Amino acid sequence: MNKQPIPDPEIVRKTVRELKALCRQFDLLNFQLEELTAYVDAEIRKSPLTAYRLGKTPQQMTDRDWQQH
Numbered sequence: 001m002n003k004q005p006i007p008d009p010e011i012v013r014k015t016v017r018e019l020k021a022l023c024r025q026f027d028l029l030n031f032q033l034e035e036l037t038a039y040v041d042a043e044i045r046k047s048p049l050t051a052y053r054l055g056k057t058p059q060q061m062t063d064r065d066w067q068q069h
Contacts, residue, residue: 044050
């Protein structure tokens with residue numbers, strides 16, 4: 001059986017620190033994407049083209065209408 005050498009504890013701590021920072025960056029990016037998606041969805045709902053395609057005026061559209069299309 002081939003034994004692997006035990007890594008230097010300082011290198012392990014540094015790697016863990018860097019991976020945690022990377023995870024925080026991905027969390028922030030995911031949050032920003034969710035905000036952007038919500039903004040774009042709201043803009044699409046307000047679009048006259050969307051209302052036209054659904055055959056309604058924007059005031060007549062409901063969230064239920066939006067989810068069905």
